[in-house]
Amino acid sequence: MIKIEYYVDKIIQMCGLTGMSVTVARFILLVLVAVVLASVAGILFRKIVTPIVRNITARTKVTWDDILLGDDILKAASRIVPAVVVWVLLPMIFTRFDTVHEILERATAVYITVMSVNLAIVFINSLKLLGNNINSSTQQYFHSFCGVLKIVMIFIAVIAVVAIIIDKSPTKLFAGLGATSAIMMLVFKDTISGLVAGIRLTSNNMMRKGDWITVPKAGADGTVEDITLTTVKVRNFDNTIVTVTPQTLVDDSFKNWIGMQNSDGRRVARKIYYDFNHIHPAGRELCDRLVEKGYFNAGEITPDTVNLTLFRRYAERYLAGHPEVNSSMTIMVHQLEPASLGLPVEFYFFLSDKEWLNYEHNRDDIFEYIYAITPDFGLKIYQQYIGREA
Structure with missing residues (x-):
């Protein structure tokens, strides 16, 4: 950073600027330098780091690194790099503009936080792809765990963003959540009940993805295509999609034809x-x-x-x-x-x-x-x- 300021001052001296114009020119040059460095960092990550990682993962015999270091994860990570460069250079640019520096610093911190959570969510989605190789009820546990983990990450990100905006410690905000726990329970009531019902479905091995089930109350008679925390998607034999809540399947009876399919x-x-x-x-x-x-x-x-x-x-x-x-x-x-x-x-x-x-x-x-x-x-x-x- 000191070298950057040194070279910027040299350029201004070479131009022969004096007085107030020196301050303006210095500010403009530092902003341009920050923009250029942030852009170059992003380009280097996409053009150099990303291909290197792809080549390394392609040469390994295992498949998990291809999923956990896939294109979606690298693309999400590339969005954070330029913001980090700007974050580092902000104190150098806005030394005489404290208010502007504080606003931009908070805005950059919010952006880095949001992009970091986006990277974490993409990583969790990649973990779900690893779980597709599991053919037992463990797969549904794994998917449910990933769903809960995403909710927790989003919740923490919201707290962190609010803390950055109001300039408070996140620990103080977490400490004050006890008073709003009842509201949070209402907001996530369906998610919590769906999680509990999903655990009951999978722990008792009542249903898996790919099973043929019949739910007369919901008009569902077909193959289970997806199981999430709050919904179970069933493709009927006429190719219509029926969405049923896990709570409905637990509270009411449904027929699973897997026993017939596995029989003689x-x-x-x-x-x-x-x-x-x-x-x-x-x-x-x-x-x-x-x-x-x-x-x-x-x-x-x-x-x-x-x-x-x-x-x-x-x-x-x-x-x-x-x-x-x-x-x-x-x-x-x-x-x-x-x-x-x-x-x-x-x-x-x-x-x-x-x-x-x-x-x-x-x-x-x-x-x-x-x-x-x-x-x-x-x-x-x-x-x-x-x-x-x-």
């Missing part, structure tokens, strides 16, 4: 109502027809067997031999409690292909076949007819 099959449980009037012993003629059509072999059935019993036996055999049905899991065709619509028979089995479209098609193919063969057993599916006016 997706369940099918469907009821078909059969007319009571068509349930009767098979008789010789029906038995012969069933053998002729290949449903049973001769000797497997007797005329005194009820046709519904034969149908249930064949349906279970058909399901067990179907290539899309997981035969190692439960396969059952059984009666439920009689109802006014007829006798309900439930078909309970699991399909191996759990992908939504294939699951729907395979299930429909099976039941369409069951509907088609029902008359062969002398049965009739109950269907309510609505009379029409002549």
Whole structure:
């Protein structure tokens, strides 16, 4: 700084200035020097330091340094360097202008504080990218921690900026926060409740990013795309985005399909109502027809067997031999409690292909076949007819 002032004074002497013009010229030259040095510092950081850091991180085998020293972090850091140079040179420029010096010094300090917090937030966001490699519930803990950390950094920055503006010690402002804690609780009520609910979701392993969940109350039925402190974003199968609060998921019930997706099959449980009037012993003629059509072999059935019993036996055999049905899991065709619509028979089995479209098609193919063969057993599916006016 002394050398800068020395060379500035030399330039003024070489120009032959005297009197009041010396003070004005000295001030202008010092301002220009400060602007030039700050600009040069910023350019050097972007053109020299940044490429050097990139080359070093690119040559290492680890990946964490590429994330923690990425372009966004270096760009945020480059915004601080010129302000630091100006901060250092301010006392030299405004030696005779105390009021202007104080105002600019505070303004520069506020800028450095804001940019430093911005750098910290970018760094925290980079930490979240490191957490993407975690496939367990620890990832959600990590993201929640990063969210809380950003809130704390912003809160501290606000206190620091206010302290700089009013020229008070930040410790005194922190000490006075006890009286305003109730107001802060109201301001961050949603964030705090969301954090607690998010911790409950992740600690109990109730939901992860990528899970298929169904929340009837919120109209959500799709894949979890993002989990933050205050929101859970679900992309429905029609590509609409539904935003649900973690508190809603904790307070109300929701269905997570991860158990089905990780299992060996997706369940099918469907009821078909059969007319009571068509349930009767098979008789010789029906038995012969069933053998002729290949449903049973001769000797497997007797005329005194009820046709519904034969149908249930064949349906279970058909399901067990179907290539899309997981035969190692439960396969059952059984009666439920009689109802006014007829006798309900439930078909309970699991399909191996759990992908939504294939699951729907395979299930429909099976039941369409069951509907088609029902008359062969002398049965009739109950269907309510609505009379029409002549």
